Amino acid sequence: MLLAIDCGNTNTVFSIHDGEKFLCTLRTSTEHQRTADQYYVWLSTLLEHHRIPLDIDAVIISTTVPRVVFNLRVLADRYFNCRPLVVGKPECLLPRAPRVDEGTVVGPDRLVNAVGGFDRYGGNLIVVDFGTATTFDVVADDGAYVGGVIAPGVNLSLQALHEAAAALPHVDVTKPQKVIGTNTVACMQAGVFWGYVGLVREITARIKGEYDRPMKVISTGGLAPLFAQGDTLYDEFDEFLTIHGLRIIYDYNREQGNV
């Protein structure tokens, strides 16, 4: 079975694929100090709880935090006796090379989103990923990642307000019914929520304006459903797009005789 690991700056997702489908998806906070032994204790306990056998023989990793790779490699080697594929490393093949400025190191999560998006929806896409940062990934007609946009994440914006302004509390994002807030929390929530709706609408509209043919907008990430505004912001929400992309990249490497 394949273990696909999607490690973002806030959370790390582990998902087990049995060759036909993903059996379960587990989430832990991202901490580069976590050792292989700690990962294994956590993973084996939860898999036992879900009654999933721990017969993993392949591992693929995408991470936006380079320092976690060492311990994840040890996990794969020590407990599953395999060498993991790490997206972005030269030994991990991608179906299409990104077309970006020379020397640019694109976030592996964005390359994976492009692959997952192209497999599910075809080319000419904008993938909006609501993570620590909110990224917009443009996927060309042939499936290549060709650029995009990086904006501050939703929770990061709220946290920045709290940290920089003495009188502003920590608040969680929710969808306010109105824009005129009549207390501090409501004012902050309106600023971030409606500000984000505007950000997504403006950036996708401008990308579509710069691109030479119609595009589909696909959203992913835990907060994406909160920002769905009827059908006006995205065409589809796909919670597991990144994990799906990892599986496609693993299969591609196997087909190429690379693993």
Ligand SMILES: Nc1ncnc2c1ncn2[C@@H]1O[C@H](COP(=O)(O)OP(=O)(O)O)[C@@H](O)[C@H]1O
């Ligand atoms: N279902 C959810 N509901 C509310 N907040 C969420 C949910 N999923 C993720 N978040 C929050 O959204 C932010 C981004 O999380 P995540 O998508 O895991 O980021 P990353 O991929 O960068 O690690 C974090 O602050 C996280 O706590």
Ligand SMILES: CC(C)(COP(=O)(O)O)[C@@H](O)C(=O)NCCC(=O)O
């Ligand atoms: C933009 C990101 C920080 C998003 O990471 P995330 O929010 O998923 O943790 C990550 O994709 C990254 O570090 N990118 C490198 C620069 C680039 O993609 O151009």
Ligand SMILES: [K+]
């Ligand atoms: K991400």
